[in-house]
Amino acid sequence: MNKDLGNTIITSNTVDSGNLTISKNGIDIPTQQFDRSIIVKDKHFYFLRAGKFRKYTLQSNGLKEIAQLAMQDQHIENINWLDRDTLLLFTSDNKTNRRLWVSKITVNDFKINQQQEVKLPSASADFKILSVGFGTIHQQRLLIGYTFNKVINETDFTTIDTMYIATLDKTTLQLENIQKDTRSSYPGGVNTVQSYSLHDENGNFYFMSCPGIALGNSPSKPTAIFRIDSNSTHINPAYFLNLTAKTHNHAYGMWYLGNNQAIVRSERRDRYTDFSDHHSTYQFEYYVVDLISQTTTKLNLPFDKGTRKESVLVENGKAYITIDDAKDQHQVWVYDIKSKNIQVGLILDQATDFIVRIDRLH
Template sequence: MHHTAKTAALLLCSLILCCFFSSCHQQEKEDLNPSKKKYSIYILAKDGKEYLLEIDSLSSGTIKPEDRGALLNGEVMDRDVIVHEGYYYHLSRKKASFEKYKINGKQLILVAAMPLKDFSIENCKWIAGDTLLLTGLNKADYTQVKYLKVNAAAMTRISGGDINIPHPSGKFTSISIGFTELRKDKLLIGYSYNQQLGASNYSTSDTSYVSVLQYPEMTLLKTDKDTRSTSPGGINTIQSYAFNDEKGDYYFMSCPGIALGNRPELPTGIFRINKGDQAPDKSYFFNISGSVIQNHAYGIWYLGNHKAIIRSERKDLFKGLSDHYNTAHFEFYVIDLLKKDIKKLALPLDKGTRRECIIVEGNLAYIAVNSTLHGNYIWIYNITTGTLRKGLQLAGDTDFIMRTDKLN
């Protein structure tokens, strides 16, 4: 009898342990599932800490990142994060590893990783479902254009290698990739060449280039040159510079201002590549610097119906690049791409040089504004009525709203 009881007790123990490990394993598996929240917000705090917040509404309320956010390790995460379907993707330069994360509660959890050596990401594009195309440069001297196609669900390499775009020559020392656009079996890459002027100063060629590659073979077919402006687009993991409209026309902004191309004598302008074409339309150029704005701009977000929002600097309010980031001097304008009309939005002056700060959903645009005088808010712009109202406030330790993204 004693032996039977002992056996039963052992069986019960092993059953409990089995259930425990099974539930732990189940919990672990569940924890790696994508977040179901709608939006994510990246915060730089006053003490230099960084937080990621996940939230379902931007319409109202107040949030303190120190209460609700996941505190980030600066060596692991940065604002050039790729946010997609409940996950965060980021290149760890230190580990030469492309990594996939999610947030559990207030923790950033590593889901998967794959090696990615000698690669500096300049642009990303989701091709279909979980296929991610990264275009970038070699890390040694930023002269070789490279690509990597990733299955982001499995975190495995589909293909990758060098792209045969000519290396910089003469006085030019590096390349900047501004956009990548896939049109059936052709990949369009917009770029310019840079000239190093000092330890932390550079300038840009006076020409924008758009190369056409056969896809997926990545063989170079032809290159278009355009001298109407330079520095086409920018690093789109930090800010948006291009979009397709309803018709399938592709628009991109050039950014020759001091914070990107550093050729301020050239105009910030918007180019268009018409549907079915492979080079910018020579008859279309929207000169932003030559308009009532009279300044440079960085970042463009499409509202639909030929309208977009741009974020432009006020050169009368900052002295140079040293205070470009900290000084509130940015204004938001709604522009009509066809009529070339421009209307300033009645928002507080914004600070932070390059930010992913606008989410467009249906009839509403959620605009993150870092105001020195009025606090950090998500403002809600009604595209139809043209009205603005304050939405969610980012309070507490918030210094900058660095980026806002649709998480799902």
């Protein structure tokens, strides 16, 4: 996102170093084709807008649409790549925000192979809006983490005080059971915007809850990390990594580093007023979390701005962290996971406002 309110995609063969200028190195993208929830995978971009799920390639003059699928009056709640060619898409309706569909799409030939509405029972007459925080295949089952919200007024909403995990047959999508957990609220989040869950090397599944004002808006509940063990489909009742107790703040975003370590992105309550300036205040810190010892270590990085961003890319033993800091610098910081060394990598010019995503294109 640029200071002139436009959107630009910049590609580079390296983010370890260098300087790039938006006007010279970027490709401008019209707002109707792009927002921060665009999906990037294997040289293609995917985006749901105006009743169609669309597939694009990146050209020198912008995104070129090459295929589309009808998805009338729906929006994306979550995605999961089953393999390089198969996308599991979780969508809700735009009218009630209550109905949930699961679609299995082969992206090479761009066909819907399976599409089914999943009916999840209401939790409360007051909390009618469904929010899906994750959908994953685990123990040969489809697990869907979700919660329910209610609107307070035109600019405010809150979340019910319970997390729900639905277990479905991964082939038929038939509902088998529903778990409840009241230790926190709002499991995960819209993962096309930001990552909130992971599988480790041993097959354990971890997810973050996000009850802070930027997602669940139930701040009396703690931000926490939960675990579903590799040999189970149920939340481990003995595992509870309370991030709020450790950082005294809420967090949004979790990215796996490997070897039981993850990076989380945490707000600073003392640096913003309310939700109106939450996105524009330089307040976000990054922590490395040990998922086994449940310890946190703050990384020596400038405060970042932007409420929810896909700001971390992990590969080849490094975490690339994009930060828009108070000096109006827009940089990729390179964290070497083994040595713990941090240095500045790629730098973008000051026409940048927010780096909203960092993705591997291919």
